Amino acid sequence: MEGETRVHIGSEIDIIEARERGRTIGKLVGFHPVDQTIIATAISEIARNIIFFAKQGTMSFEVIAEGNRRGILIVAKDSGPGIADISMAMQDGYSTSRGLGLGLPGVRRLMDEFQVISIVGKGTTVTMKKWVAHYD
Amino acid sequence: MSKRDEPRVSESEEVVPNEPRSELLRQLVAHLRDNRTQLRQEWARRITQASLLTAMSQDEIFAEATTIYENYVDALESGTFEALQAYARNLSERIIPRGVETDEVVGIVLLLRDVLARSLFAKYQQDFALLNRILDAYEPAANKIANTVAVSFVQERERTIRQQQEAIRELSTPVLQVRERLLILPIIGVIDPQRARQLTEQLLRGIRTNRAKVVVIDITGVAAMDSTVANHLVQTVEACRLLGAKVIVTGLSPVIAQTLVTIGVDLAKMNTVGDLQGGIEEAEKSLGYKVVPGER
Amino acid sequence: MEVPILKQGGHLIAAIQAALTDADLIRLQDALVEQVGRYRSKGVIIDVTALDVMDSFATRTLRSMAHMIKLRGAETVICGIQPEVAFAMVQLGLTLEGISTALDLEEGLALLNRRTVNSNQSV
Numbered sequence: 103m104e105g106e107t108r109v110h111i112g113s114e115i116d117i118i119e120a121r122e123r124g125r126t127i128g129k130l131v132g133f134h135p136v137d138q139t140i141i142a143t144a145i146s147e148i149a150r151n152i153i154f155f156a157k158q159g160t161m162s163f164e165v166i167a168e169g170n171r172r173g174i175l176i177v178a179k180d181s182g183p184g185i186a187d188i189s190m191a192m193q194d195g196y197s198t199s200r201g202l203g204l205g206l207p208g209v210r211r212l213m214d215e216f217q218v219i220s221i222v223g224k225g226t227t228v229t230m231k232k233w234v235a236h237y238d
Numbered sequence: 239m240s241k242r243d244e245p246r247v248s249e250s251e252e253v254v255p256n257e258p259r260s261e262l263l264r265q266l267v268a269h270l271r272d273n274r275t276q277l278r279q280e281w282a283r284r285i286t287q288a289s290l291l292t293a294m295s296q297d298e299i300f301a302e303a304t305t306i307y308e309n310y311v312d313a314l315e316s317g318t319f320e321a322l323q324a325y326a327r328n329l330s331e332r333i334i335p336r337g338v339e340t341d342e343v344v345g346i347v348l349l350l351r352d353v354l355a356r357s358l359f360a361k362y363q364q365d366f367a368l369l370n371r372i373l374d375a376y377e378p379a380a381n382k383i384a385n386t387v388a389v390s391f392v393q394e395r396e397r398t399i400r401q402q403q404e405a406i407r408e409l410s411t412p413v414l415q416v417r418e419r420l421l422i423l424p425i426i427g428v429i430d431p432q433r434a435r436q437l438t439e440q441l442l443r444g445i446r447t448n449r450a451k452v453v454v455i456d457i458t459g460v461a462a463m464d465s466t467v468a469n470h471l472v473q474t475v476e477a478c479r480l481l482g483a484k485v486i487v488t489g490l491s492p493v494i495a496q497t498l499v500t501i502g503v504d505l506a507k508m509n510t511v512g513d514l515q516g517g518i519e520e521a522e523k524s525l526g527y528k529v530v531p532g533e534r
Numbered sequence: 535m536e537v538p539i540l541k542q543g544g545h546l547i548a549a550i551q552a553a554l555t556d557a558d559l560i561r562l563q564d565a566l567v568e569q570v571g572r573y574r575s576k577g578v579i580i581d582v583t584a585l586d587v588m589d590s591f592a593t594r595t596l597r598s599m600a601h602m603i604k605l606r607g608a609e610t611v612i613c614g615i616q617p618e619v620a621f622a623m624v625q626l627g628l629t630l631e632g633i634s635t636a637l638d639l640e641e642g643l644a645l646l647n648r649r650t651v652n653s654n655q656s657v
Contacts, residue, residue, distance in 0.1 A: 114555040121587055122553075136439055139586065139618035143626060146589035170393075205590050208626035442617035449637060473624040480620040480629075482613065482636040507631075 106164040111178075112157070117149040120161045124176065127163050131172050132234050141174060141232055144212040147205045148178045148228050156182020156225065166231065173214070173233035181225040188218050262375040267315045269361060270354060278307050281346075281353045290345045293336045302329065310350060314379050319386045326387045330394035343391045347384045354380070413444035420521050421450045421483075424514070426459030434470035438477060445483045452521040453478055456514045458489030465501040468494075472503055484524060485509065488517035537562045539569060545577040545646055546570065546608075547639070550584050556591060563599045570606045577646035578603050581639050583614030593628040600633045609634065609649055613642035 107127070109120045121142040128138040145161065152159040159180030166175045185191050191206050210216040215231040270277065282303045285291055291299055305325065313322040330343070358376065362369035414422045421444055425437065441453065455474070457463075463471070475485045486509045490498070511517040535558055540547045546569055548562060566578055580596065582588070588596075600610035613636040615623075623629070636642035 114557060118553050118555065125586075136618045136621055139616075140622045140625065142587045143589055143622040146587050146591075147626070150589065150591055205626070208590070208628075211625050211627070212622065438621060439617070442620060446617055446637070449641075451637075451641075476629050477617075477620040477624045480615045480623060480635055481617065482615075482641055 106162045108160055108162040111149050111152045111159050111161055111180075114153065117146055117153065120149045121145040123163055124174070127165065127174055128232075131165055131174055133174070133232070134235065137232065137235065140212045141176075144209045144230065144232075145176060147209050148176075148230075151205070151228075152178060152180045152182070156180035159225075168233075171233050173231055176228075176230050178228040179225065180227075184222040184224055184226055185218070185220040186222055188220055192218070257371070259375050262372055263314065263379070266358070266372055266376055267311055269358070270311050270314070273357065274307060274311075277353060277357055278303055280357075281307070281350050284349045284353060285346050288345060288349065290342045290349070291333075291338060293338055294333070306346075307350070310383060313383055313386075314376075317379070319382065322383065323386050323390050326390035327394050330391045331398075334395055334398050340388070340392060340395065344384070344388045347387045351380045351384060413440055415444075415448050415450070416518065417522070417525070417527070419449060419451045419525055420518075421445065421448060421453045422456065422514075422518070423453060424456045424459065429460060429463070429467045429470070431466060431470065434467055434474070438470070438474045441474065442477055442481060445478060445481050450483050452484045452486065452524055454486045454488060454514065454517040454521050456488045456517065457494065458491075458514065460489075460494065461491070463494045463497050465497065468498055468501055468503055472507065475508055484521075486511055486517045486520055488512065488514050537565075539565060541573060541575075542643070543647075544575055544650065545579060545643070546573065546575045547579045547581065547643075549581045549639075552584055553586065554592070556595075559592060559595045563595060563602070566599060567602045567606060570603055570608045575608050576650050577609045577611065579636075579639065579642040579646065580610065580612050581614045581642070582612060583616070583638065585619065586616065588615070588619050588623050588628070590626065590628055593623065593630065597630060597633060600630075609646060611636050611642040611645055614638050 107123060109116060109123055111117070111120060124145040125138045125142045128141045133141065149161060152161075159178060159182070161176060161178045164175040164177075166173050192210065193207065206216075206218065209230070213230040213232050215229075217229045218226065219229075220226040278300075282296075282300050285299055285303070286296065294302070306329070309322045309325045313319050333343075355373065355376070358372055359369065362372055412424070414424070416422050421441070423437070423441055423444075429437070441455075444450065445453065455471075457471075471487070475487070478485045488511045490510060509520070511520050535552055535554065537548050537550050537554070537558065540549070546566065548566060550562075554562070562580075566580075569575070570578060580599070582596075585592070596612060600612070603610045611634040612630060615635065634645060636645050
């Protein structure tokens, strides 16, 4: 498994494609089945945000290693309207009550590392990582 | 034992062009092979003298020393370390349970390096320039070998420790089936997020395999609970419910009850019963069992 | 992919076969809400065994589906949520509050039958 693989997110079907891609890579890297599901769920949420807010974008997946540990890096990019107040969007409960929440705090709980960079009018980049927990 | 710092006076007098490194290594390997019996014995003697590998018998030490020696020389000759690494892993796996420590493993490899360097010194001391070149060829490979063995050992040890931790965790969160469709999970001790997670996974699997409808989580044995763990508990209860199982939590201490209220846990979502006995009775009731006094 | 809806006694069973797009889910919702009235069903089972991910959209749609079905006079039971899926859902903060759940189809049917019998008796 080398380099990165990329999925164009432009319709709902791409959401399924993206999470299946993430699950496959997760399995190759050696993630526990529970973590494969967690990764797929996080991908689903973020891909959905792209569709809802930016209409389209890309998601790339990469196997990463650092010292003894291995993991997966997922980068979601779009050129949508951006998020005006990220710190507010990261608060639990923000806008979820309206039913179309960004779900960012939840996704952050699912992943080990999570970062959102957004410029209003330019777009949003979500970078997230998860490391293989030692179960061997 | 390094001769690197020795002034290298002879070098300028050298007339013959230096042999290629591979030629030096070939000579070196030939020497180590020709004298293997004596060198192995010397090494084993030094290991005992330095009180290393005390958990092993003399015969065992000699047997291992023989194999390590062959692998060592092979690695020197081929410049590849995979076989040595595999052997080091295998050795580590066998000796870790017997209590052999990292410093002992590093110690024996350094001793071998020393024994071999002394032997090379004895052989080539007449020709200092050659000796220097031999040692220059030998040292980087010897260092790499020492490093490979030590790292393999440490990795193996970490793996063993992780496995043991796993096993202890599994043991410390037994999911018990006390009746058909009724599981009990008695939690004892400290719950950290990792354990909370493991416990939830085990419980969810248990619900599925035992087709459980009611789960009693007894936390009498848990002294304290911070808000993170309390939230995990609530998540566990919710996850069980998603699988169709009802959860009854028993044995909440006054302190934990306070924590739960302070952090604003929605108690409406939690069925709580004072003690385990009461919890089981409640569970049996919701499973449709009737408790009747036995006949005398 | 269309989700087949079966009639079993007074109940409707929707057995999801594979990962669904959002549009599929909405179609399922419309079909169930309509058929509950047409067949005068008392209960609906949605079997999600085949779903390997339940994100916020899927959860929300299932929840509103159950609420609409309730307004149309029937009970909903969601069955077959996989342990890993349940684990990911609660971590994400998703629950199915107020909606009945069951381990699998068999349990779901048993639950609905119990409920329907009880309500018949109480009438």
